[in-house]
Amino acid sequence: MRRVERHAWLLAEAIEWLQGAGRLQRQFFQLGRSADLPVWEPPVDLFGDEQALCLLIALPGVTPERLDVRLEPQAVVVRGERSLASHLASGAILQLEIPYGRFERRVPLPYDDYRVADMLLQHGCLRLILERMS
CATH class of the missing domain: 1.20.5 (Single alpha-helices involved in coiled-coils or other helix-helix interfaces)
Incomplete structure (x- = not known):
C-alpha cells in the first residue's frame, strides 16, 4: 500500500x-425525551474537609430560574433544565455537543448534616458551599 x-x-x-x-x-x-426523566448529568468538582465542602458544577447556559438545589440525607441534588435558545431553534443543527434538556446530578456527601452556606451561579458554573452542622 x-x-x-x-x-x-x-x-x-x-x-x-x-x-x-x-x-x-x-x-x-x-431532545424531546419524557419530561420526567433527566437526559444529562453535569460534571462536578468536589473539594473539602470535615467542616465544609465546595462543589463546582458545570451548567453552561442554565439560568437561576431553571435550577433547583436540594439537600437530602447524605446527598445534594442539583436539577433543572437547559433550554435551546429561541434564536437558535429556527436554524438547522449542524453540530450539537453541549447537552440541552433536563438534567440532574446527585452527589453523595460524607456526612448527612449540612446546610447551604453559599450558592453562586456565575460564568456557567454553580458554586455551592456546604457547611457541616455538627
Whole structure:
C-alpha cells in the first residue's frame, strides 16, 4: 500500500469513528425525551474537609430560574433544565455537543448534616458551599 493511500485510509477510518461517536452522542442526548426523566448529568468538582465542602458544577447556559438545589440525607441534588435558545431553534443543527434538556446530578456527601452556606451561579458554573452542622 502506497503512503498516500494509507493516509487516505486512516483518514477515512477516523472520520467513520467520529461519525459513529456523533451518532452515539445524539442517541444519548436526545431532545424531546419524557419530561420526567433527566437526559444529562453535569460534571462536578468536589473539594473539602470535615467542616465544609465546595462543589463546582458545570451548567453552561442554565439560568437561576431553571435550577433547583436540594439537600437530602447524605446527598445534594442539583436539577433543572437547559433550554435551546429561541434564536437558535429556527436554524438547522449542524453540530450539537453541549447537552440541552433536563438534567440532574446527585452527589453523595460524607456526612448527612449540612446546610447551604453559599450558592453562586456565575460564568456557567454553580458554586455551592456546604457547611457541616455538627
